[in-house]
Amino acid sequence: xxxxxxxxxxxxxxxxxxxxxxxxxxxxxxxxxxxxxxxxxxxxxxxxxxxxxxxxxxxxxxxxxxxxxxxxxxxxxxxxxxxxxxxxxxxxxxxxxxxxxxxxxxxxxxx
Amino acid sequence: xxxxxxxxxxxxxxxxxxxxxxxxxxxxxxxxxxxxxxxxxxxxxxxxxxxxxxxxxxxxxxxxxxxxxxxxxxxxxxxxxxxxxxxxxxxxxxxxxxxxxxxxxxxxxxxxxxxxxx
Numbered sequence: 001x002x003x004x005x006x007x008x009x010x011x012x013x014x015x016x017x018x019x020x021x022x023x024x025x026x027x028x029x030x031x032x033x034x035x036x037x038x039x040x041x042x043x044x045x046x047x048x049x050x051x052x053x054x055x056x057x058x059x060x061x062x063x064x065x066x067x068x069x070x071x072x073x074x075x076x077x078x079x080x081x082x083x084x085x086x087x088x089x090x091x092x093x094x095x096x097x098x099x100x101x102x103x104x105x106x107x108x109x110x111x
Numbered sequence: 112x113x114x115x116x117x118x119x120x121x122x123x124x125x126x127x128x129x130x131x132x133x134x135x136x137x138x139x140x141x142x143x144x145x146x147x148x149x150x151x152x153x154x155x156x157x158x159x160x161x162x163x164x165x166x167x168x169x170x171x172x173x174x175x176x177x178x179x180x181x182x183x184x185x186x187x188x189x190x191x192x193x194x195x196x197x198x199x200x201x202x203x204x205x206x207x208x209x210x211x212x213x214x215x216x217x218x219x220x221x222x223x224x225x226x227x228x229x
Contacts, residue, residue, distance in 0.1 A: 008151065034217070043115070043202055043220035044154065088153050098144070098167060099218055101153025 003027050006089055006102025015111050019076040023089035023102045026070065030091040030100075033065050035074045038086045038104065047087075048074060079109045113137070115221035117203050123227045129191035132224045136184065136205030143180060144218060145188050146202040154202050154220075160186065161208060193228045200225050 006023045013019055021035075032051055036044035048063040050056045050072075056063045062075040072091075076083055086104040116135040124130050136143050141162050146154035157176065159167040162183035171178065175194070180186040190197055204218040 004153075006153075036220075041225070043117075043204075043222045046217060046219065049217055090153070098156040098159060099154075101155070103151065103153050 001026060003100050004089065004091065004102045007105055008103045010106040010108060012108045012110060013079055015079060015081060015109055017079050017109070019079050019083070019107060019109075021074040021076075021087050021089075021105050021107070023072050024070055025072070025091060025100075027091075027093075027100075028067075028070065029093045031094060032092050033063070033072050034090045034092075034099070035061075035063055036088040036090055036101075038088060040085075044088055081109050081111050084108045115203055115205055115219055117201075117221035117224055119224055120222060121225045121227075123229065124193055125229050126195055127192040129189065130193050130226065131187055131189045132201050132203075132226075134186045134188070134203030134221060136186075136203070137219055139207070140205035140219075141183070141208035142206045143186050144204040144206075145178060145186070146204060146220075148200040148202055148223070150199075157188070157201075190226075193226075195228050198226055198228045 004025045035048040037047045038044045050063050050065050053065050053067045060077045064073045086106050088104040089102040090099045092099050118133050143160040145157040147157050148154040158171045158178050160180045163180050178188045200223040202220055202223045204220045206218045
């Protein structure tokens with residue numbers, strides 16, 4: 001079993017839909033949780049960063065972390081065609097440790 | 112502020128040839144990472160530097176891969192000789208590094224070098 005599991009999709013939604021992306025993990029030592037967005041042929045771009053459990057909102061994006069269930073989510077409200085990309089969850093124990101990524105979920109938002 | 116810079120962006124070589132990738136991290140970032148990303152997968156760490164010291168190279172295939180960060184800033188990743196299975200995207204990332212404030216572990220990625228070995 002991989003440390004981080006993420007459904008690769010693909011996920012296709014109409015413009016304006018609410019999108020839910022999820023990851024599960026097995027290592028209880030993970031403390032920092034991130035979501036990266038990766039457009040085709042580009043490097044991953046940090047989207048959301050969360051420390052420990054809780055919610056964080058930034059515009060149309062909300063990140064949730066439930067450490068008791070080892071489950072993290074990213075919600076995108078009012079999705080736009082420009083949101084079409086691969087979304088990677090990532091997590092780490094801290095600044096002295098590597099990031100462990102999920103496989104990424106390919107999202108397409110159709111106009 | 113400039114982001115992480117990588118070159119070249121694309122490289123096509125024949126198997127058994129050597130290849131090198133270059134990375135310039137964000138100014139002031141002490142920690143530098145090289146990741147390998149295969150198609151349809153998330154990035155996987157190859158090596159992590161704290162300044163000029165390689166502190167985690169456990170995933171680096173040392174028989175053919177080498178890396179250096181001589182002055183604790185720029186870094187070079189080399190493959191010699193390249194194999195067909197090395198075709199992938201090689202990503203460089205950087206972060207502030209050790210410290211007590213949250214956010215120092217946040218990693219910022221460059222655009223990557225897309226390698227094709229024929």
